[in-house]
Amino acid sequence: MTRWIIKCTRCGVEKQFNVAFDLTIYGSSIWLYCKNCKANTEHKVLGFIDDDTERFIHFDEAVTIKFRSV
Numbered sequence: 001m002t003r004w005i006i007k008c009t010r011c012g013v014e015k016q017f018n019v020a021f022d023l024t025i026y027g028s029s030i031w032l033y034c035k036n037c038k039a040n041t042e043h044k045v046l047g048f049i050d051d052d053t054e055r056f057i058h059f060d061e062a063v064t065i066k067f068r069s070v
């Protein structure tokens, strides 16, 4: 599981999104249901929380890490 931090572009609420796959393959935004907006809205992917260090990894850095590991 990766703890991604995403932000609804309509209401601006940030939330944690736990998924077992790499969100960077979809680009920097995904469409998800927002409880606040009560609709499917575009969410900006801000980054993720690194499990080992508990550090927030910015999206741009996440993409770089991904490319490095390939």
Ligand SMILES: [Zn+2]
Binding pocket: 008, 009, 010, 011, 012, 013, 034, 035, 036, 037, 041
């Ligand atoms: Zn929203």
